[in-house]
Amino acid sequence: MPELFIEGRWASAVDGQTREIHCPADGTLVATVDEAGPKDAAAAIEAARAAFDSGPWPRTPAAERGRLLLRVADLLERDQTALARAESLDTGKRLVESEHDLDDIANCFRYFGNLVAAGGTERVVDTGDPDIDSRVVHEPVGVCTLITPWNYPLLQTAWKVAPALAAGNTFVLKPSELTPHTAIGLMRLLAEAGLPDGAANLVLGAGPVVGVPLTVDERVDMVSFTGGLATGRHIMAAAAPTVKKIALELGGKNPNIVFTDAAFDAAVDHALTAVFLHSGQVCSAGARLLVQAELHDRFVDELVHRAREIRLGGPFDEHARTGPLISAAHRAKVEAYVAAGLDEGAVLRCGGRRPDDPALQNGYYYLPTVLDDCTPGMSVVRDESFGPVLTVEQFRDEEEAVLLANDTVYGLAGGVWTTDEGRARRVASRLRAGTVWINDFHPYVPQAEWGGMKQSGVGRELGPAGLAEYQEPKHIWRNTAPTPQRWFA
């Protein structure tokens, strides 16, 4: 069955191109899928444009749009097992993690469905003149290009598709070329839920080939992108000539700050999950551990001890605690960062290589790695390695902790561990990041905004602001008793 979804119909790529998808856990062929080119992108944009300009979706009442999203949530739950399996085969992540993601994905559709159905975004402006009816309404932005990465493929898609549809937009989705299957599954569910033809369109393929036309075409009003910083900069530039609205989530190099008075066991435990969850392929990964000098030796010894115990394995290995990296190229990048860190003086405390286990040799595995004695100038500290690599730096006091934490171009997330409430509040307010966790790491809820300061991005996903990204406020001024103004006699 063809896998591009354009104007409500499944289609093969015009040029007949295909791509093989391999499971990163063992290299096996998952499937061969259609690979779109610029002509398919143009057709998808045209379909979304027509559906926006003259189709029913933007004119569907908000309550009805909300109901459709709730139906999608139910369908996602119905198909959870199949979708989680597909996600795990594409990404190599553990099945339980994919199942957990699927719960969050259904919740995301429910949240935006309920939010938009509740209405209340129209605002009456009091002009003081009883003859004037002044209102601000929120309309959809138009045709949205949605480009998503491979680490949380369907979750990051849901964070865009749900609010985009809730607001009444039409879209063209381009998932990562490495992980297309759950996006295909979602299109089926949107159609089954009754979304009008052309409102949702899917093209599969490489960023430079099929992603670029989606970011430059003048028929596109908005580009929402999650991915790497370098690609984000390209997209921002590509969108500039036609002044598109943009929303960017570009990852982070997130500090996890541990003071001596932290709850020791919980802080060590969360420091591990902060960085090694999904083998570090998480935009909010706590990849920079900043630990107070007096606690450093005890804390890092215990952390290294536990990191050595983390078992690697494929999606269906029930004993595994984390999986492979997404590709050979990505593992090579992580390896290069570790090598550079060691050259620059970091001390390897564990990992720093591929596992020996013969059963893992066909996958792109890399051992959980702790680099101690790191300094702010090292590339492994500054850049997002996006692998299972923790860098450790020491600080003396609160002031130095904040300075080190903020010494990054990124500003997505950060954590602080202390039992001193005043200090927790002070540090949280001084961290330049879109999310701060106090005595925790990683949790998020669809009700709360997600996104980055500085070069971590532009705009927010989730929460009321996540819906507002996909809306244009419009001021409508109605004079109910017009009289000549005589400005020009």
Ligand code: TXE
């Ligand atoms: O991401 P890309 P890559 C970071 C992480 C990782 C690095 C590179 O540090 O090592 O990015 O990963 C599409 N125009 N993150 O190369 O290129 C591409 O096809 C339009 C952080 O895999 O950013 C895919 O759909 N689209 C991140 C999407 O962009 C283009 C998650 C993301 O790919 C394009 C993933 C172009 N010119 C990686 N080039 C996070 N924020 O969570 C590529 N794409």
